[in-house]
Amino acid sequence: MPRPHVHHPPRALFALVFAAAALAAPAVAPAHEYWLAPSRYIAPPRAAVELAALAGTGFRGDRKPFAPQHCVRLEARAARTLDLTRVARAGDYTWARFAPSDAAGVLFAYESDFTPITLPATEFDRYLGLEGLDGPLAVRKRAADGSAGRERFRRCAKAWLAGGDAARATATVGLPLEIVPLAAPGAGATLTVRVLWQGRPLAGALVRGWRAPLGDGGAPADPEQRDSVAVAWQVRTDARGQATARVAASGEWLLSVVHMVPSADRAEADWESTWASLTFERTP
């Protein structure tokens, strides 16, 4: 079986060239990841963990307030599944304060509703290219009508709080678009994930990874204050919807994938995109 193509940008000189080329480009298409950020990824039982959500680029972003009007689900899956919307308060930047009841691990999951946006044609097409959304891009190129990008987007984010029960991490939550790890994230130097769209494997999806070094004391560095980082690797899923990536380096990892289909509500948008992410910590 052919191995999925994995791209690893070199660290120093190649990065210099890459950055210079990017700066020389006329504009950069939008790439806005969204992720769940626990205050720590490794927590003993009954230790407090604060959960936040961020939107940004290069694994650096702004905390977003909890907005119940846009939340479809927010839950913690451990020994049992807890509905965190019951404790999350509208407008709070800490979405939940959670204490694991055991050392088996906790999977946080969030799903939003759709938000409509319109982007100028050039910017929209550039963003499709950047995110590897070749299908919609080809459709727009064939139409060649220069129409603005009318899109509605939603978020499906997961975060894994490390624990001994890998089954908790590998279980499917049932998000519309979901990155499902096939082993406990952070435990190995490589991680194979399966991308599911409406519960079925999604082939050809571009999965990208970012790594942020841990901060002082081994805790995740403040994602609002730390430096942005470049994409560590990107890889397309195979026919089984699977992709394997190297996550050997220690730190906080963000995996992200976007899928776009024609909108089910053409009055609101022409396209609808779903952004899925998975965050975890790698401790060799």
Next chain:
Amino acid sequence: MGVAHVRAHAVRRAARALLAAFVLLAHAVSARAHDRTFSDATIAIAARGADVRLTVHRDDAAAALGLASPRAIGSAADAARYAPALARLLAPRFTLTADGRVAPVAWTAWRWRADRRAIELDGRAVWSHEPGSLGVEARLFPDNPLHETFVNVYARGALLREGVLTAPAPSLTLFTDGPAGLWAVLRTFTATGIHHIFTGPDHILFVIALLLLGGGLGRVLKITTAFTIAHSMTLALAVLGVVRPPSRLVEPLIALSIVWVAVQNLRHGRRGGGDARAPVAFGFGLVHGFGFAGALTELGLPKAALGASLFAFNAGVEIGQACIVLATLPLLAWLHANRPRTAPRVVTAASWGVALAGGFWFVQRIVAG
């Protein structure tokens, strides 16, 4: 340390700087894409006015002020430089209304919130006495339809109301927790109850259909009391969240209740027989109560004055119902007393009309789902 090592170190530093610049540039260009932006408004009500704190993210502030990049606002000095213009810009876009009168907010202080990358504006609205109702309206960034403003209103240190103001729903009204607030709740929800009855032809026709067969004052009181008790019970149960049947079930049933009563009138006109209007009024009153609750909860009930608002709304419904009875009953009594041969025809014609209207609503509501 060797020369090669120093060079490598310099290259790495340069690469890191350029990478950071690249990512920041990407962020600047895409700041408004795939993202909602939010502001926070915290309002603390007191007897003579309210303290307001408005927190605005620099992305929104920079866009509103026409700055080239949000990074132009990144320190306390930047905030001090741009905050006055931001306050002037937002003054007409953020308004408080005390008992229906505009209470302008004077923005007097500002600070930089590094942790939120936001400018925080402090302001004060003044009034002569504590209002019973307070309106909050925010249309902070009309160019950004995705922007939302979280509002938290406190009184005497306790949270009174929280809400989210959006482009489609940019305002909210709340009631304060003192005597003035209670009076405002009673006034507002009584009027709402009356308004609901008079703008709801289904309830009007149901009551009229119950009265068409006439009867003495005692019988009419029995019928209306049965209806009142029943709908008050289910209204309270639904508002308190004990039972909440879906409106797609309740609304067609209300239409069906109208048909039922009208058909009963027609059958009574042909065959005579016992008068079952009181139990029918009670049975269908239970369904109408759920309908009232649907209308009431759509208005947004004040949690702190749930009982008072429920009582006032119900009182308004009773007042509206009493008005219908007082307008209909003398006319029917006169008809039955002075035109004994015409009265049955009028009752039959009116019952057919009511049945047809109820049937139409039933089909309409079933189709609408």
